[in-house]
Amino acid sequence: MGHRIMVKMVGITKKFPGVTANKDVNLEVRAGEIHALLGENGAGKSTLMNILTGLYKADKGQIFIKGNPVNFKSPKDAIASGIGMIHQHFRLVGPLTVAENVILGSTTSSFWLNKAKINKTIQEISKQYGLEVDPKAKIWQLSVGEQQRVEIVKILYRGSDILILDEPTAVLTPQESRDLFTTLRKMADSGKAVIVITHKMQEVLDMADRVTVLRSGQSIATLEKNRTNKEELAQLMVGHDILEDRSQKIAHKPTPIIKLENIRALNDKGLPGLTDINLQINAGEILGVAGVAGNGQRELVEVITGLRSITQGRILIDGQDFTGFPPKKFIAAGISHVPEDRLGMGLVPNLSAVDNVMLKKYNDKGQKGWFLKYAPVRKETETMVEAFNVKLSSIDSPVKLMSGGNLQKLLLAREISTNPRLIAAVYPVRGLDIGATESVRSLLLAQRNAGAGVLLISEDLDEILHLSDRIIVLFEGKIMGEESPLNATKERLGFLMTGIDNFQEGQAS
Numbered sequence: 001m002g003h004r005i006m007v008k009m010v011g012i013t014k015k016f017p018g019v020t021a022n023k024d025v026n027l028e029v030r031a032g033e034i035h036a037l038l039g040e041n042g043a044g045k046s047t048l049m050n051i052l053t054g055l056y057k058a059d060k061g062q063i064f065i066k067g068n069p070v071n072f073k074s075p076k077d078a079i080a081s082g083i084g085m086i087h088q089h090f091r092l093v094g095p096l097t098v099a100e101n102v103i104l105g106s107t108t109s110s111f112w113l114n115k116a117k118i119n120k121t122i123q124e125i126s127k128q129y130g131l132e133v134d135p136k137a138k139i140w141q142l143s144v145g146e147q148q149r150v151e152i153v154k155i156l157y158r159g160s161d162i163l164i165l166d167e168p169t170a171v172l173t174p175q176e177s178r179d180l181f182t183t184l185r186k187m188a189d190s191g192k193a194v195i196v197i198t199h200k201m202q203e204v205l206d207m208a209d210r211v212t213v214l215r216s217g218q219s220i221a222t223l224e225k226n227r228t229n230k231e232e233l234a235q236l237m238v239g240h241d242i243l244e245d246r247s248q249k250i251a252h253k254p255t256p257i258i259k260l261e262n263i264r265a266l267n268d269k270g271l272p273g274l275t276d277i278n279l280q281i282n283a284g285e286i287l288g289v290a291g292v293a294g295n296g297q298r299e300l301v302e303v304i305t306g307l308r309s310i311t312q313g314r315i316l317i318d319g320q321d322f323t324g325f326p327p328k329k330f331i332a333a334g335i336s337h338v339p340e341d342r343l344g345m346g347l348v349p350n351l352s353a354v355d356n357v358m359l360k361k362y363n364d365k366g367q368k369g370w371f372l373k374y375a376p377v378r379k380e381t382e383t384m385v386e387a388f389n390v391k392l393s394s395i396d397s398p399v400k401l402m403s404g405g406n407l408q409k410l411l412l413a414r415e416i417s418t419n420p421r422l423i424a425a426v427y428p429v430r431g432l433d434i435g436a437t438e439s440v441r442s443l444l445l446a447q448r449n450a451g452a453g454v455l456l457i458s459e460d461l462d463e464i465l466h467l468s469d470r471i472i473v474l475f476e477g478k479i480m481g482e483e484s485p486l487n488a489t490k491e492r493l494g495f496l497m498t499g500i501d502n503f504q505e506g507q508a509s
């Protein structure tokens, strides 16, 4: 048995002054399905649906409803074809009752003649689809969720069998959203075609049967929900620019650089600093560590760089047991450290840039023998300063005279010049201005794209979400959870950071 095609839009193009909102868009929606229209803000979703509902006229393209070509002159024509849309901003009349609003604009019912009958029909619709509304209530008395239910009842009352909802969950609580999805499923099961506009991938996975992705006004793909996933949807939605690195980084077979197994370590006060830490950092990924400072971040980095001894567990680098090895061995294995305290642990304030670079070279193969070879390091420092755009008066002046941003760039340059396999970066942009922040972030991303693993400790959730491939949250020395930046919200991370892991999205608002 074939699927009954309720909506077919072919080659739809719509231009507004200065912007092509829809370009050659194709969409096909079947009876009995919930079809998500997914895209970022400005992708052209609302425009496409406004065309389908007769609000706008397409410059080009054709629309077929239930197999028949249509040419809507106004929303009235679309309504007559069975199309009903619930807009982002409801169009209800506050002082009127639910029942009055439901029949408003309806040509078939005269309210004053059929009041009892209308109320009864509304109650039947409410019951059938799980849309609790009181026909006699005034709109202004209702919550936003209830008003949305009135809008849905209204288009069902008109007998619409093609229902369009524009970002319906934007105004709903999580519970109301779940109830809405149940209602939508009932509508689809009764043979209607349901189109839901959204920019949230999780929603698509939660409620849709199929999804059409729009990007920059174009229809990119139509997929079965069961045959796709968040990563693919994100990639289709955003395009390749950001996502190429992203998909590349989430390598199909992650190659672990370092593995921590069941680690425990004490903090400086001799109290438990890390408890039962299990984690792995892979080549070509940034592992973001979110958390309020003082929840084990420092201890974690020091364990990973060999600076802090552990009281339990194992540290594996490339599968080899490094437990108990001195920091020197970690450095030799390509583990690099960009510490929180740049002038202190990172760089020696009274030494020059050249001498600071030199410090990290004494173990190099090219530096055998009693005396360090100064000239090549001098040359290398000059190259670094140039490549990383470090501003300093002279590479021979004490580094304590440099600004924070330039210090950080020099430090990163020195660490990166050792071709590290893993960079543990602790609050790498703290105290930097916007320009320096951006360059430090792109340096880290470039390292990741070149195949290094990066451990990024940060308190800035935007930074974590923007840069990370995976995110863990530390709380009181434990890993509270791991999140993908594609799913994680600041709200969820925020909860984990305070030690709460059983909350519902939206609970805080």
Ligand SMILES: Nc1ncnc2c1ncn2[C@@H]1O[C@H](COP(=O)(O)OP(=O)(O)O)[C@@H](O)[C@H]1O
Binding pocket: 016, 017, 019, 020, 021, 039, 040, 041, 042, 043, 044, 045, 046, 047, 048
């Ligand atoms: N009435 C309009 N006049 C001018 N430009 C518009 C109008 N409606 C939408 N646009 C533009 O068309 C593009 C697509 O918008 P829209 O369809 O609202 O996207 P979405 O619903 O996916 O966020 C945007 O660039 C938007 O600014």
Ligand SMILES: [Mg+2]
Binding pocket: 045, 046, 047
């Ligand atoms: Mg929109």
